[in-house]
Amino acid sequence: MNTVNAATAADTSVRGGAFYRLVWKWHFLASLYVLPFMLILSVTGGIYLYKPQIESWLYADRLTVAVTGEALPLEDQIAALEEYSGVTRLRGIMVYDDPARTTRVEFNDTDRVRSHAWINPYTAEVLASTPRDATLMRMLKKFHGELLLGSFGTKFVELSAHWAIVMMVTGIILWWPRGKRNLRDATRLPQGTGRKWWREAHLFSGMFAFVLIMPILITGLPWTDVWGGGLSYVQTQTGQKSLSLRFGGAAPKSSASEGDTIAYAQVIEIARDQGIVTPYEMRPPRRENDAFWLRSASVNRYDQTEIVVDRYSGEQLARVDFAENPVVAKTVSLGISLHQGELFGPLNLALNTIAALLGVFLSVSGFIVWWKRRPAGSLGVPAAPEANLSAGMIVTVIALMILLPLMGLSLIFALVLDWLIFRRLGWFQGARPTAAE
Template structure:
């Protein structure tokens, strides 16, 4: 997408009648960038903010982490009931262990497709704040980053852009790979005194060389959240039996909402089951409110879990069916630190404890990748490395736009013109098929692009000239 109008002598050696010639790769690089650049900038900016989620959320929650608590604390059951009363018609999803002795209790409750975070004073039971989880600043950034606030359609659009961004990075590496090892100028450092044209070209190339590997990692590790690829991954998890374990990431907005609704229905069923034994049986299900002591066992669960030192945040959940077990988990962003517990509803004893090492191979690989993607795998340096990559991608994108704007000719898009028609290549077919299978959105869109170009765009002279296509 961003080289000089004339091919260099080294590049000319690669100009042969095949799909792997320099100019053809250049064209695919150009079109991939044309599609991806707006998304790359958007994802870089929103992703940079999300990298610092822990610090931002601690800053925003400062008023609720420095309370004056002098007397005896209320029971956890009473705190839960206060939170439920603040959101009428809700059911308990999670009780979050307080971060510090001075912290307000966070109780996450659900109603229909919504979740609410209720901040409760642990002594007075005063409700300090009620906020819809989808309205929390970092949740908004997460949805802006992953789905453009458009739900599953936005998730699929981001996935499509990410797939083509992978093509953009790989073709860029091919174009700028040094053909002569002794000439590293313009490859690993920018030439500052050879004019604007050389400066912008070097800035684009050198930035690409430094950040491409990190960019590919971020693009690939972001795919599990995507609606299409994430569903694809669910099927792959069956290969090693991982599908028998619930995955701890959602795939698209509909998956998240379905999970919330299922928790509401399950929790209500569990609580109703505890009350139905005292109800008149009328031959049909009666919707009864939970008894006042429905969540009484939670204090036993907290006594067990609090002493384990699990990574923050630690969430405790009620049974989802009558007579079921309580559960607790560490929901840390550094996923290798996560643990899941099954607790006895009568004694609070641990019935089962599953750590990260007990999860399936696919889940462990995804978990490590996701933790690194979010900047939480190895502390502040992970965050700074992600920020470095995001800044590099913005530089890469803006320098590409400048290069295109400076080299474009009047009346045409500016894509590299095809010198000759490339011949059929089985190597390309195998490569494209492999990428299409791994990235289904890329494969489908690639077929559509090729068909439209071959049977529509090349048939229209004005369009063919504007796009720089050869005649059929």
């Protein structure tokens, strides 16, 4: 009986060690792909959190002016812009409740370049006009989301987010107290020097990163092409799509096709009467039967009410309040607000800033730990049992194909390469562990 128990205990110990090594290997291999992207996304995302503050500094000469009487009608300001650079499409007008703020207009110029202009509301002077994609924060956003490579680049960013989730999950398993290492050891400040300190610092920072970065990774998925596109399809099929009319959809039309268009000021007055929170983003009608669309551009999602106003009669044709959205649509929107550091004010901004700094440190410390432990002339893949294509692996791949499609495809691709090439060349295999290990 004692012999059986001893054998069982030994077997459990070996299987536990094998599992740890397998997790370590997956963590290592995921990191090979993820860490460069994590460094890029942490830096760009961390900077983008402070877009309002950065733009207030960059564009201080065009955001505010001296208040000199009554503001001119928005129509006169748009006419000045048309004379200044030409307008082939008027995309939107931002109106603030601060009388010192300039009017910001988004439009297509005569070359059909999407641009932003800032207009003095008291003189109709166009203070500046800049192509949208030439603004610093827009370029930073595009680099963050697509590496400036368009839809091709978004796939790499999305794939890195998927594998980053794997890296985080395997990382927290590696951090979890086991053996002689208790919870106190796992949560104490890094000890020692050299590689030992870097390894402990990597584990210690990873503990906080799991809590702070995982929500950012998950809330960023709705923006992606494949995962986000799939979510959008599911929302449409299940009646969980956002009710927002911001991008067209089923927005009602004006009731007549002739007559005089009401003044922009009347649309703004309707919004104020409806108690809609400033600032306002307003889109004038383009075609004869189109209507005015206006929304609150408040960072508080629950304030982001939209209205549609008949261009001829001034009748309110539709109103959409954020709270009316289906549960999934609201959850996705609030998740995006969390991702942008806006959901719960300065604390959200501070936590996301810490998450960005942790992302940078994890990327750097992960590289240093690998560099210090790798054998000379070797990649230093952790020793682990081979991952055979068992029933469990097949189920895992299918689940990943459903939950994280790009990752599932990349995993299949990696397994095929491993079977056809890597095992024959001895790449990414590591030394075979023994029972003594």
